[in-house]
Amino acid sequence: MASTARGATVSEGLCDAFWLQGMSAGIKPAYDCIEQFSATDFTENLKKIDVPTLIVHGDDDRIVPIETSAKRSVQLVPNATLKVCPGGAHGLAQLEVERFNSDLLHFIEG
Template sequence: MTASTSFRRLTTPPDLKAIDKPTLIIHGADDQIVPIKVSGELSAKLVRGATLKIYQSGSHGLAQVDAERFNADLQGFIEN
C-alpha cells in the first residue's frame, strides 16, 4: 500500500463536502509524507469555496518548519 492509497482511505469526501465555513488549506508541494494530490488538492476540490495555499518548496509540518510564514498566512485569512 502506498502513502497515497493509505491516506485516501482516511479522507472522507462526504465530511469534506459538508464543510460550509471559510476554510484555508495550506500544503507543501514537496510533502513526501502526505502527498499534495491526495490531501491538499483533493480537500480544496471537496470543500466548497476553500482557499488552497501551496508552499512551493514546503515539506511536511509547515506550522513547525515554516512557522512565521504559516502564522502570517493564517492570520491574514482570519482577518479577511
C-alpha cells in the same frame, strides 16, 4: 541544529518533540492511524464543511502528497482556499512558523 535527509535545517528541539511524539504512541494505535489516513474516504465529510476554510500545504511534502490531499480537498470543501507553500515539507506549521502564521493571519483578516 539538525539536518534532514533533504538538507533542510531543523532545530534539535523540534526533532526531539517529534521523536517524543512517536515514542509515546503504542505500536498498534500508530499502525491503525496510518491505516485510517490511507484507507478512509473523507469525501462526504469534506463536502459538509460550511465555513470558510484555509488549506495550507507544502509542495514538497513527501509524507502526504499535495496532489492527492490538498488539491483534492480544495475541490470538495465549499468556500475553501488553497495556499501552496513552495518548497514546503510535511510539518509546515512547525518548520516554517512565520510563513504559516502569516498566511493564516492573512486568511483570517480576509
